[in-house]
Amino acid sequence: MVGGGAAARAGAGLFSRYVKEREYSSTCGFVCSSARISGVKRLWLSMVIAATGMTGVAEADGGVRGVDVSDRTGDVDWENVALGGGKFAFVQATEGADYRNPRFDGQFGGAAEAGLYRGAYHYAQPHESDGRAQADYFLQNGGDWISDGQTLPGVLHLEDNPYKDKNGKNSCYGLSTKGMVAWIKEFTVKYRRASGRHAIIHTTTSWWRTCTGNSAAFASNPLWLARWGSDPGSLPKGWKRHTFWQSADKGTLAGGQNSFNGSESRLRALANPPAEVMVSGETMSRTSYKVVVTNTGPYPVKDIKVSGRAFGGQRVVEAPACKFSGTAVTCRVKELPKAKKVLFVFTTKPRKAKGTVGMNITVGSVKLTLKAR
Structure with a gap:
Protein backbone atom coordinates (compact mmCIF):
# COMPACT_ATOMS: atom_id res chain seq x y z
CA MET A 1 0.00 0.00 0.00
CA VAL A 2 1.28 3.47 -0.89
CA GLY A 3 0.62 6.31 1.57
CA GLY A 4 1.26 10.04 1.70
CA GLY A 5 2.72 12.32 4.35
CA ALA A 6 1.09 14.72 6.74
CA ALA A 7 -0.51 17.95 5.61
CA ALA A 8 -0.80 21.35 7.21
CA ARG A 9 -0.83 25.06 6.54
CA ALA A 10 0.63 27.90 8.54
CA GLY A 11 -2.38 29.84 9.73
CA ALA A 12 -5.98 28.70 9.41
CA GLY A 13 -7.72 27.02 6.51
CA LEU A 14 -5.92 24.28 4.63
CA PHE A 15 -5.11 22.10 7.63
CA SER A 16 -8.69 22.02 8.85
CA ARG A 17 -10.00 21.11 5.40
CA TYR A 18 -7.59 18.20 5.12
CA VAL A 19 -8.52 16.97 8.58
CA LYS A 20 -12.17 16.87 7.56
CA GLU A 21 -11.34 14.78 4.52
CA ARG A 22 -8.89 12.31 6.04
CA GLU A 23 -8.25 10.67 9.37
CA TYR A 24 -5.04 12.02 10.87
CA SER A 25 -2.58 9.95 12.86
CA SER A 26 0.32 11.59 14.70
CA THR A 27 2.52 8.62 13.92
CA CYS A 28 1.40 7.65 10.41
CA GLY A 29 0.23 10.93 8.91
CA PHE A 30 -3.05 10.80 7.04
CA VAL A 31 -4.50 7.30 6.90
CA CYS A 32 -6.14 6.94 3.51
CA SER A 33 -7.63 4.12 1.47
CA SER A 34 -6.47 5.56 -1.83
CA ALA A 35 -3.47 3.95 -3.49
CA ARG A 36 -1.80 7.30 -4.23
CA ILE A 37 -2.03 10.20 -1.84
CA SER A 38 -0.18 13.52 -1.86
CA GLY A 39 0.93 14.94 1.46
CA VAL A 40 0.78 18.71 1.44
CA LYS A 41 2.32 21.26 3.77
CA ARG A 42 2.47 24.99 3.41
CA LEU A 43 5.65 26.83 4.29
CA TRP A 44 5.73 30.49 5.26
CA LEU A 45 9.23 31.80 4.55
CA SER A 46 8.81 34.81 6.80
CA MET A 47 7.92 35.36 10.43
CA VAL A 48 5.59 38.19 9.41
CA ILE A 49 1.96 37.39 10.25
CA ALA A 50 -0.01 36.46 7.15
CA ALA A 51 -2.68 39.12 6.91
CA THR A 52 -4.62 37.78 3.94
CA GLY A 53 -8.04 36.55 4.95
CA MET A 54 -7.75 37.65 8.59
CA THR A 55 -8.28 40.87 10.45
CA GLY A 56 -7.16 40.69 14.06
CA VAL A 57 -8.90 42.54 16.88
CA ALA A 58 -10.74 45.75 16.14
CA GLU A 59 -9.45 48.89 17.78
CA ALA A 60 -11.67 50.62 20.31
CA ASP A 61 -11.85 53.76 18.17
CA GLY A 62 -13.65 52.03 15.31
CA GLY A 63 -10.56 50.73 13.58
CA ASN A 272 3.43 43.58 3.17
CA PRO A 273 2.58 39.85 3.08
CA PRO A 274 5.09 37.09 3.80
CA ALA A 275 6.53 34.96 1.03
CA GLU A 276 4.65 31.71 0.61
CA VAL A 277 5.79 28.37 -0.75
CA MET A 278 3.74 25.19 -0.93
CA VAL A 279 5.54 21.85 -0.70
CA SER A 280 3.75 18.73 -1.92
CA GLY A 281 5.05 15.17 -1.94
CA GLU A 282 3.80 11.98 -3.53
CA THR A 283 4.85 8.36 -3.18
CA MET A 284 4.82 6.97 -6.71
CA SER A 285 6.03 3.48 -5.79
CA ARG A 286 8.43 1.75 -3.38
CA THR A 287 11.32 3.14 -5.38
CA SER A 288 10.04 6.50 -6.64
CA TYR A 289 9.10 9.69 -4.78
CA LYS A 290 8.00 13.07 -6.12
CA VAL A 291 8.33 16.49 -4.45
CA VAL A 292 6.93 19.71 -5.90
CA VAL A 293 7.79 23.17 -4.55
CA THR A 294 5.38 25.89 -5.73
CA ASN A 295 5.69 29.62 -5.12
CA THR A 296 2.10 30.56 -4.24
CA GLY A 297 3.01 33.96 -2.82
CA PRO A 298 3.55 37.41 -4.31
CA TYR A 299 7.37 37.51 -4.40
CA PRO A 300 10.18 35.56 -6.06
CA VAL A 301 11.73 33.28 -3.42
CA LYS A 302 15.50 32.71 -3.34
CA ASP A 303 17.78 30.00 -2.01
CA ILE A 304 15.29 27.21 -1.27
CA LYS A 305 16.90 24.07 0.13
CA VAL A 306 15.19 20.67 -0.20
CA SER A 307 16.69 17.88 1.90
CA GLY A 308 15.68 14.24 1.86
CA ARG A 309 16.66 11.07 3.62
CA ALA A 310 15.56 7.57 2.68
CA PHE A 311 14.62 5.08 5.39
CA GLY A 312 13.59 1.45 5.66
CA GLY A 313 16.87 -0.02 4.42
CA GLN A 314 17.13 1.78 1.09
CA ARG A 315 19.46 4.27 -0.55
CA VAL A 316 19.06 7.04 -3.13
CA VAL A 317 20.30 6.00 -6.57
CA GLU A 318 19.00 8.81 -8.77
CA ALA A 319 18.04 12.47 -8.16
CA PRO A 320 18.31 14.76 -11.22
CA ALA A 321 19.66 18.26 -10.48
CA CYS A 322 20.42 17.26 -6.87
CA LYS A 323 23.36 15.89 -4.90
CA PHE A 324 22.95 12.49 -3.26
CA SER A 325 24.99 9.95 -1.37
CA GLY A 326 23.78 6.86 0.46
CA THR A 327 20.45 7.67 2.06
CA ALA A 328 20.76 11.47 1.79
CA VAL A 329 19.85 13.90 -0.98
CA THR A 330 20.08 17.69 -1.18
CA CYS A 331 18.58 20.02 -3.80
CA ARG A 332 18.80 23.79 -4.08
CA VAL A 333 16.64 26.29 -5.96
CA LYS A 334 18.46 29.59 -6.54
CA GLU A 335 15.29 31.50 -7.30
CA LEU A 336 11.65 30.51 -7.79
CA PRO A 337 9.48 33.21 -9.46
CA LYS A 338 5.94 33.73 -8.23
CA ALA A 339 3.34 31.28 -9.58
CA LYS A 340 6.12 28.90 -10.70
CA LYS A 341 6.95 25.42 -9.48
CA VAL A 342 9.89 23.03 -9.52
CA LEU A 343 9.67 19.23 -9.54
CA PHE A 344 12.11 16.79 -7.95
CA VAL A 345 11.97 13.03 -8.49
CA PHE A 346 13.98 10.70 -6.23
CA THR A 347 14.67 7.08 -7.12
CA THR A 348 15.70 4.62 -4.42
CA LYS A 349 16.87 1.03 -4.19
CA PRO A 350 15.48 -0.96 -1.24
CA ARG A 351 17.50 -3.79 0.28
CA LYS A 352 14.36 -5.85 0.90
CA ALA A 353 11.32 -6.58 -1.23
CA LYS A 354 8.91 -6.14 1.69
CA GLY A 355 8.47 -3.85 4.65
CA THR A 356 7.87 -0.14 5.11
CA VAL A 357 10.17 2.18 3.19
CA GLY A 358 10.03 5.86 2.38
CA MET A 359 11.64 9.27 2.52
CA ASN A 360 11.68 12.15 4.99
CA ILE A 361 11.65 15.50 3.19
CA THR A 362 12.57 18.84 4.76
CA VAL A 363 12.07 22.29 3.24
CA GLY A 364 12.77 25.04 5.76
CA SER A 365 10.51 24.36 8.75
CA VAL A 366 8.35 21.92 6.78
CA LYS A 367 8.86 18.19 7.34
CA LEU A 368 7.11 15.74 5.04
CA THR A 369 7.13 11.93 5.35
CA LEU A 370 6.37 9.76 2.32
CA LYS A 371 5.86 6.03 2.92
CA ALA A 372 5.32 2.85 0.95
CA ARG A 373 4.96 -0.84 1.86
Whole structure:
Protein backbone atom coordinates (compact mmCIF):
# COMPACT_ATOMS: atom_id res chain seq x y z
CA MET A 1 0.00 0.00 0.00
CA VAL A 2 1.28 3.47 -0.89
CA GLY A 3 0.62 6.31 1.57
CA GLY A 4 1.26 10.04 1.70
CA GLY A 5 2.72 12.32 4.35
CA ALA A 6 1.09 14.72 6.74
CA ALA A 7 -0.51 17.95 5.61
CA ALA A 8 -0.80 21.35 7.21
CA ARG A 9 -0.83 25.06 6.54
CA ALA A 10 0.63 27.90 8.54
CA GLY A 11 -2.38 29.84 9.73
CA ALA A 12 -5.98 28.70 9.41
CA GLY A 13 -7.72 27.02 6.51
CA LEU A 14 -5.92 24.28 4.63
CA PHE A 15 -5.11 22.10 7.63
CA SER A 16 -8.69 22.02 8.85
CA ARG A 17 -10.00 21.11 5.40
CA TYR A 18 -7.59 18.20 5.12
CA VAL A 19 -8.52 16.97 8.58
CA LYS A 20 -12.17 16.87 7.56
CA GLU A 21 -11.34 14.78 4.52
CA ARG A 22 -8.89 12.31 6.04
CA GLU A 23 -8.25 10.67 9.37
CA TYR A 24 -5.04 12.02 10.87
CA SER A 25 -2.58 9.95 12.86
CA SER A 26 0.32 11.59 14.70
CA THR A 27 2.52 8.62 13.92
CA CYS A 28 1.40 7.65 10.41
CA GLY A 29 0.23 10.93 8.91
CA PHE A 30 -3.05 10.80 7.04
CA VAL A 31 -4.50 7.30 6.90
CA CYS A 32 -6.14 6.94 3.51
CA SER A 33 -7.63 4.12 1.47
CA SER A 34 -6.47 5.56 -1.83
CA ALA A 35 -3.47 3.95 -3.49
CA ARG A 36 -1.80 7.30 -4.23
CA ILE A 37 -2.03 10.20 -1.84
CA SER A 38 -0.18 13.52 -1.86
CA GLY A 39 0.93 14.94 1.46
CA VAL A 40 0.78 18.71 1.44
CA LYS A 41 2.32 21.26 3.77
CA ARG A 42 2.47 24.99 3.41
CA LEU A 43 5.65 26.83 4.29
CA TRP A 44 5.73 30.49 5.26
CA LEU A 45 9.23 31.80 4.55
CA SER A 46 8.81 34.81 6.80
CA MET A 47 7.92 35.36 10.43
CA VAL A 48 5.59 38.19 9.41
CA ILE A 49 1.96 37.39 10.25
CA ALA A 50 -0.01 36.46 7.15
CA ALA A 51 -2.68 39.12 6.91
CA THR A 52 -4.62 37.78 3.94
CA GLY A 53 -8.04 36.55 4.95
CA MET A 54 -7.75 37.65 8.59
CA THR A 55 -8.28 40.87 10.45
CA GLY A 56 -7.16 40.69 14.06
CA VAL A 57 -8.90 42.54 16.88
CA ALA A 58 -10.74 45.75 16.14
CA GLU A 59 -9.45 48.89 17.78
CA ALA A 60 -11.67 50.62 20.31
CA ASP A 61 -11.85 53.76 18.17
CA GLY A 62 -13.65 52.03 15.31
CA GLY A 63 -10.56 50.73 13.58
CA VAL A 64 -8.22 52.52 11.19
CA ARG A 65 -9.94 55.18 9.07
CA GLY A 66 -9.82 55.28 5.29
CA VAL A 67 -11.67 56.36 2.16
CA ASP A 68 -12.77 55.12 -1.25
CA VAL A 69 -12.79 57.35 -4.32
CA SER A 70 -13.61 57.23 -8.03
CA ASP A 71 -13.77 59.62 -10.97
CA ARG A 72 -16.97 61.07 -9.48
CA THR A 73 -15.03 62.17 -6.39
CA GLY A 74 -12.98 64.57 -8.47
CA ASP A 75 -9.60 65.88 -7.39
CA VAL A 76 -8.71 64.78 -3.87
CA ASP A 77 -6.71 66.76 -1.32
CA TRP A 78 -4.77 63.76 -0.04
CA GLU A 79 -2.78 65.76 2.48
CA ASN A 80 -6.06 66.79 4.05
CA VAL A 81 -7.19 63.14 4.14
CA ALA A 82 -3.98 62.21 5.96
CA LEU A 83 -4.26 65.14 8.37
CA GLY A 84 -7.86 64.09 9.08
CA GLY A 85 -6.73 60.64 10.23
CA GLY A 86 -7.06 58.70 6.99
CA LYS A 87 -4.56 55.86 6.66
CA PHE A 88 -5.70 54.09 3.51
CA ALA A 89 -7.61 54.67 0.28
CA PHE A 90 -9.30 52.48 -2.30
CA VAL A 91 -9.36 53.96 -5.80
CA GLN A 92 -11.56 52.74 -8.63
CA ALA A 93 -9.39 51.57 -11.50
CA THR A 94 -11.81 49.84 -13.86
CA GLU A 95 -15.39 48.80 -14.56
CA GLY A 96 -16.47 45.91 -16.76
CA ALA A 97 -13.98 45.30 -19.56
CA ASP A 98 -13.85 48.71 -21.22
CA TYR A 99 -13.83 51.50 -18.64
CA ARG A 100 -10.78 52.90 -16.85
CA ASN A 101 -11.07 55.71 -14.33
CA PRO A 102 -9.44 58.72 -16.09
CA ARG A 103 -8.37 60.09 -12.70
CA PHE A 104 -6.92 56.81 -11.48
CA ASP A 105 -3.22 57.60 -11.88
CA GLY A 106 -3.51 60.92 -10.06
CA GLN A 107 -5.70 59.54 -7.27
CA PHE A 108 -3.69 56.35 -6.77
CA GLY A 109 -0.35 58.14 -6.88
CA GLY A 110 -1.59 61.02 -4.74
CA ALA A 111 -2.68 58.66 -1.96
CA ALA A 112 0.79 57.12 -1.90
CA GLU A 113 2.52 60.52 -1.88
CA ALA A 114 0.48 61.46 1.19
CA GLY A 115 1.72 58.34 2.96
CA LEU A 116 -1.52 56.34 2.73
CA TYR A 117 -1.83 52.66 1.99
CA ARG A 118 -3.75 52.40 -1.25
CA GLY A 119 -5.56 49.72 -3.22
CA ALA A 120 -7.35 49.60 -6.57
CA TYR A 121 -10.85 48.27 -7.13
CA HIS A 122 -12.77 46.85 -10.07
CA TYR A 123 -16.52 47.47 -10.40
CA ALA A 124 -17.81 44.18 -11.76
CA GLN A 125 -20.25 43.92 -14.66
CA PRO A 126 -20.75 40.13 -14.71
CA HIS A 127 -23.21 40.18 -17.63
CA GLU A 128 -20.74 41.83 -20.03
CA SER A 129 -17.88 39.30 -20.06
CA ASP A 130 -16.51 36.41 -18.02
CA GLY A 131 -14.62 36.79 -14.75
CA ARG A 132 -11.24 35.95 -16.24
CA ALA A 133 -11.55 38.66 -18.89
CA GLN A 134 -12.49 41.34 -16.36
CA ALA A 135 -9.74 40.28 -13.97
CA ASP A 136 -7.25 40.53 -16.80
CA TYR A 137 -8.52 44.00 -17.74
CA PHE A 138 -8.24 45.07 -14.10
CA LEU A 139 -4.70 43.69 -13.80
CA GLN A 140 -3.59 45.53 -16.93
CA ASN A 141 -5.12 48.85 -15.91
CA GLY A 142 -3.92 49.52 -12.39
CA GLY A 143 -5.20 46.56 -10.42
CA ASP A 144 -2.05 44.45 -10.25
CA TRP A 145 -0.47 44.25 -6.81
CA ILE A 146 2.81 46.13 -6.35
CA SER A 147 5.46 45.12 -3.82
CA ASP A 148 6.18 48.65 -2.60
CA GLY A 149 5.08 48.46 1.02
CA GLN A 150 2.02 50.67 0.42
CA THR A 151 -0.21 48.71 -1.94
CA LEU A 152 -3.16 46.65 -0.70
CA PRO A 153 -4.58 43.68 -2.63
CA GLY A 154 -6.95 44.53 -5.46
CA VAL A 155 -10.70 44.61 -4.86
CA LEU A 156 -13.59 42.95 -6.68
CA HIS A 157 -16.58 45.28 -6.16
CA LEU A 158 -19.94 43.44 -6.25
CA GLU A 159 -23.23 45.17 -5.52
CA ASP A 160 -26.71 45.64 -7.00
CA ASN A 161 -26.75 46.27 -10.74
CA PRO A 162 -26.77 50.10 -11.00
CA TYR A 163 -27.77 50.11 -14.68
CA LYS A 164 -31.05 48.16 -14.57
CA ASP A 165 -32.87 50.72 -16.70
CA LYS A 166 -30.17 50.59 -19.38
CA ASN A 167 -29.22 46.90 -19.54
CA GLY A 168 -32.55 45.38 -18.53
CA LYS A 169 -30.90 43.02 -16.06
CA ASN A 170 -31.95 42.37 -12.48
CA SER A 171 -29.91 43.11 -9.36
CA CYS A 172 -27.81 40.00 -10.05
CA TYR A 173 -27.02 41.05 -13.64
CA GLY A 174 -29.19 38.23 -14.99
CA LEU A 175 -26.98 35.48 -13.56
CA SER A 176 -28.18 32.56 -11.46
CA THR A 177 -26.61 32.04 -8.04
CA LYS A 178 -24.55 29.18 -9.49
CA GLY A 179 -23.50 31.33 -12.42
CA MET A 180 -22.53 34.22 -10.16
CA VAL A 181 -20.39 32.00 -7.90
CA ALA A 182 -18.66 30.61 -11.00
CA TRP A 183 -18.05 34.15 -12.29
CA ILE A 184 -16.52 35.28 -8.99
CA LYS A 185 -14.30 32.19 -8.91
CA GLU A 186 -13.05 32.96 -12.41
CA PHE A 187 -12.12 36.48 -11.36
CA THR A 188 -10.53 35.64 -8.01
CA VAL A 189 -8.55 32.65 -9.31
CA LYS A 190 -7.19 34.69 -12.21
CA TYR A 191 -6.22 37.52 -9.87
CA ARG A 192 -4.59 35.17 -7.35
CA ARG A 193 -2.49 33.43 -10.00
CA ALA A 194 -1.36 36.69 -11.58
CA SER A 195 -0.64 38.72 -8.44
CA GLY A 196 -0.01 36.15 -5.70
CA ARG A 197 -2.68 37.89 -3.57
CA HIS A 198 -6.24 37.01 -2.68
CA ALA A 199 -8.52 39.72 -4.06
CA ILE A 200 -10.58 41.59 -1.48
CA ILE A 201 -14.33 41.21 -2.07
CA HIS A 202 -16.50 44.32 -1.59
CA THR A 203 -20.20 43.54 -1.24
CA THR A 204 -23.33 43.87 0.88
CA THR A 205 -24.77 41.05 2.94
CA SER A 206 -28.15 41.27 1.20
CA TRP A 207 -26.66 41.18 -2.31
CA TRP A 208 -24.40 38.27 -1.41
CA ARG A 209 -27.30 36.25 -0.02
CA THR A 210 -29.51 36.97 -3.01
CA CYS A 211 -27.04 36.70 -5.86
CA THR A 212 -24.63 33.97 -4.67
CA GLY A 213 -27.03 31.98 -2.51
CA ASN A 214 -24.91 33.08 0.45
CA SER A 215 -21.91 31.14 -0.85
CA ALA A 216 -19.20 30.24 1.66
CA ALA A 217 -16.62 29.52 -1.05
CA PHE A 218 -14.58 32.72 -0.66
CA ALA A 219 -13.44 32.71 2.96
CA SER A 220 -9.82 33.16 1.84
CA ASN A 221 -10.68 36.53 0.31
CA PRO A 222 -10.74 39.44 2.78
CA LEU A 223 -14.22 40.97 3.08
CA TRP A 224 -14.88 44.67 2.56
CA LEU A 225 -18.45 45.03 3.77
CA ALA A 226 -20.69 47.85 2.59
CA ARG A 227 -23.35 48.81 5.12
CA TRP A 228 -24.14 52.42 5.84
CA GLY A 229 -24.91 53.00 9.50
CA SER A 230 -23.45 52.77 12.96
CA ASP A 231 -22.38 49.11 12.84
CA PRO A 232 -21.52 46.53 10.16
CA GLY A 233 -24.39 44.21 11.10
CA SER A 234 -24.53 40.56 10.04
CA LEU A 235 -21.94 39.18 7.63
CA PRO A 236 -22.30 37.05 4.51
CA LYS A 237 -21.78 33.32 4.98
CA GLY A 238 -18.16 32.18 4.95
CA TRP A 239 -16.75 35.19 6.79
CA LYS A 240 -16.44 35.41 10.57
CA ARG A 241 -15.02 38.93 10.45
CA HIS A 242 -14.95 41.79 8.00
CA THR A 243 -11.58 43.25 7.06
CA PHE A 244 -12.88 46.62 5.84
CA TRP A 245 -16.21 48.34 6.41
CA GLN A 246 -17.74 51.08 4.27
CA SER A 247 -20.08 52.89 6.67
CA ALA A 248 -21.12 55.96 4.61
CA ASP A 249 -20.90 57.39 1.10
CA LYS A 250 -19.64 60.73 2.40
CA GLY A 251 -18.33 62.27 5.60
CA THR A 252 -15.52 64.36 7.02
CA LEU A 253 -12.96 62.83 4.66
CA ALA A 254 -13.08 62.80 0.86
CA GLY A 255 -15.16 60.06 -0.78
CA GLY A 256 -16.72 57.09 0.95
CA GLN A 257 -16.04 56.59 4.67
CA ASN A 258 -14.34 53.35 5.66
CA SER A 259 -12.50 51.62 8.48
CA PHE A 260 -10.07 48.73 8.72
CA ASN A 261 -11.04 46.16 11.33
CA GLY A 262 -7.70 45.95 13.09
CA SER A 263 -4.62 47.84 14.15
CA GLU A 264 -2.45 49.90 11.86
CA SER A 265 0.25 47.23 12.14
CA ARG A 266 -2.22 44.68 10.75
CA LEU A 267 -3.04 47.03 7.89
CA ARG A 268 0.68 47.31 7.20
CA ALA A 269 0.91 43.51 7.20
CA LEU A 270 -1.87 43.31 4.60
CA ALA A 271 0.24 45.51 2.31
CA ASN A 272 3.43 43.58 3.17
CA PRO A 273 2.58 39.85 3.08
CA PRO A 274 5.09 37.09 3.80
CA ALA A 275 6.53 34.96 1.03
CA GLU A 276 4.65 31.71 0.61
CA VAL A 277 5.79 28.37 -0.75
CA MET A 278 3.74 25.19 -0.93
CA VAL A 279 5.54 21.85 -0.70
CA SER A 280 3.75 18.73 -1.92
CA GLY A 281 5.05 15.17 -1.94
CA GLU A 282 3.80 11.98 -3.53
CA THR A 283 4.85 8.36 -3.18
CA MET A 284 4.82 6.97 -6.71
CA SER A 285 6.03 3.48 -5.79
CA ARG A 286 8.43 1.75 -3.38
CA THR A 287 11.32 3.14 -5.38
CA SER A 288 10.04 6.50 -6.64
CA TYR A 289 9.10 9.69 -4.78
CA LYS A 290 8.00 13.07 -6.12
CA VAL A 291 8.33 16.49 -4.45
CA VAL A 292 6.93 19.71 -5.90
CA VAL A 293 7.79 23.17 -4.55
CA THR A 294 5.38 25.89 -5.73
CA ASN A 295 5.69 29.62 -5.12
CA THR A 296 2.10 30.56 -4.24
CA GLY A 297 3.01 33.96 -2.82
CA PRO A 298 3.55 37.41 -4.31
CA TYR A 299 7.37 37.51 -4.40
CA PRO A 300 10.18 35.56 -6.06
CA VAL A 301 11.73 33.28 -3.42
CA LYS A 302 15.50 32.71 -3.34
CA ASP A 303 17.78 30.00 -2.01
CA ILE A 304 15.29 27.21 -1.27
CA LYS A 305 16.90 24.07 0.13
CA VAL A 306 15.19 20.67 -0.20
CA SER A 307 16.69 17.88 1.90
CA GLY A 308 15.68 14.24 1.86
CA ARG A 309 16.66 11.07 3.62
CA ALA A 310 15.56 7.57 2.68
CA PHE A 311 14.62 5.08 5.39
CA GLY A 312 13.59 1.45 5.66
CA GLY A 313 16.87 -0.02 4.42
CA GLN A 314 17.13 1.78 1.09
CA ARG A 315 19.46 4.27 -0.55
CA VAL A 316 19.06 7.04 -3.13
CA VAL A 317 20.30 6.00 -6.57
CA GLU A 318 19.00 8.81 -8.77
CA ALA A 319 18.04 12.47 -8.16
CA PRO A 320 18.31 14.76 -11.22
CA ALA A 321 19.66 18.26 -10.48
CA CYS A 322 20.42 17.26 -6.87
CA LYS A 323 23.36 15.89 -4.90
CA PHE A 324 22.95 12.49 -3.26
CA SER A 325 24.99 9.95 -1.37
CA GLY A 326 23.78 6.86 0.46
CA THR A 327 20.45 7.67 2.06
CA ALA A 328 20.76 11.47 1.79
CA VAL A 329 19.85 13.90 -0.98
CA THR A 330 20.08 17.69 -1.18
CA CYS A 331 18.58 20.02 -3.80
CA ARG A 332 18.80 23.79 -4.08
CA VAL A 333 16.64 26.29 -5.96
CA LYS A 334 18.46 29.59 -6.54
CA GLU A 335 15.29 31.50 -7.30
CA LEU A 336 11.65 30.51 -7.79
CA PRO A 337 9.48 33.21 -9.46
CA LYS A 338 5.94 33.73 -8.23
CA ALA A 339 3.34 31.28 -9.58
CA LYS A 340 6.12 28.90 -10.70
CA LYS A 341 6.95 25.42 -9.48
CA VAL A 342 9.89 23.03 -9.52
CA LEU A 343 9.67 19.23 -9.54
CA PHE A 344 12.11 16.79 -7.95
CA VAL A 345 11.97 13.03 -8.49
CA PHE A 346 13.98 10.70 -6.23
CA THR A 347 14.67 7.08 -7.12
CA THR A 348 15.70 4.62 -4.42
CA LYS A 349 16.87 1.03 -4.19
CA PRO A 350 15.48 -0.96 -1.24
CA ARG A 351 17.50 -3.79 0.28
CA LYS A 352 14.36 -5.85 0.90
CA ALA A 353 11.32 -6.58 -1.23
CA LYS A 354 8.91 -6.14 1.69
CA GLY A 355 8.47 -3.85 4.65
CA THR A 356 7.87 -0.14 5.11
CA VAL A 357 10.17 2.18 3.19
CA GLY A 358 10.03 5.86 2.38
CA MET A 359 11.64 9.27 2.52
CA ASN A 360 11.68 12.15 4.99
CA ILE A 361 11.65 15.50 3.19
CA THR A 362 12.57 18.84 4.76
CA VAL A 363 12.07 22.29 3.24
CA GLY A 364 12.77 25.04 5.76
CA SER A 365 10.51 24.36 8.75
CA VAL A 366 8.35 21.92 6.78
CA LYS A 367 8.86 18.19 7.34
CA LEU A 368 7.11 15.74 5.04
CA THR A 369 7.13 11.93 5.35
CA LEU A 370 6.37 9.76 2.32
CA LYS A 371 5.86 6.03 2.92
CA ALA A 372 5.32 2.85 0.95
CA ARG A 373 4.96 -0.84 1.86
